[in-house]
Amino acid sequence: MKIWTSEHIFCHPWETVAQASWRKYPNPMNPNVVAIDVLERDVKNGILHSRRLLSSKWVFPGWARKILGSERICFAKENSTVDPTNRIMTLFTQNLTFCHLMSIDERLSYTAHPEDPSKTLLTQEAVVTVRGVPLSSYLEGFLTNTISLNASKGRQAMEWVIGKLNAEVHDLTTTAAKNLHVLTSPPTVQASSLPEC
Template structure:
């Protein structure tokens, strides 16, 4: 068994990152992820947790020496179960490959949490993948596991850059919506003030007509 570890940081709050996670795919850099389907979603109001089960479809080139083992299949499927815990402020994602699972089994755990050093403005990302090959030859097992660790490293780097671009784009969009909302609220307040001023003027005029005094 080989283990892949990665720790990264995003310069955004945990609330923002955990919300933007649902918009992570597709992005222009993580092109190996071609499909994400939600299979189940459950909210537990007592625990304050949201559990989501998804099927993730990936497509990327595989080495020629591995082609004969998988029959030329270039798509792979991953089952992912994520839990957002609002009380603990964690987003935990656990996944396991469904394709080639009798030949190679990959258990991955990802956790997003506020960075202890800058909990308000930065999010820590921890990723651990346990990779085990089941080939009859030890040399083949080592080769499969080494290839998987290398691929995880490549995808982790692309994933970081891709998610950063998603976070930046969403920030622009959400700020644009917030700005438009504020403009709309200002216009509503202005109209309301105009209406109220008109009502007060008419009320004062009527009071004079009917001889009311303060």
């Protein structure tokens, strides 16, 4: 078993980061995630609970393909909670593919930064366990390194999505201001178009 942990600070408020998390895929930094399907979603006591199915392409090295099989779409389940009152979003993901050989349990938590509420603290943890195959410790190390690389790409993807969100807000604000100006401006009448008495 190998455990990987990480912390990262986003210089954006929690509400923006939580919203970006829902729109993270697809993105150019993580092209391996090919689909996300919402299986269940409800609100209990003001907390949003969601279950999603994630589909992604995993590219294994040649030696791992001999053990695990060929490259294919892999599936994982994600359970998440969003508590807007306490500004906490938690996502827990477990692999469904190859679960008889390995388990990858990943937990992400987005919280308002305790010292600066205009920022968001991301804490991540992954527990990787490989069993019943040769070189299991080596494979655990490979998977842990892959998770670390993907986490870095995931943070870049979040910044990319936040940039898109900010651009959308800017475009909406600009359009609304133009429309408001048109609606509140007095109509102009050209003298030549007035009927003669």
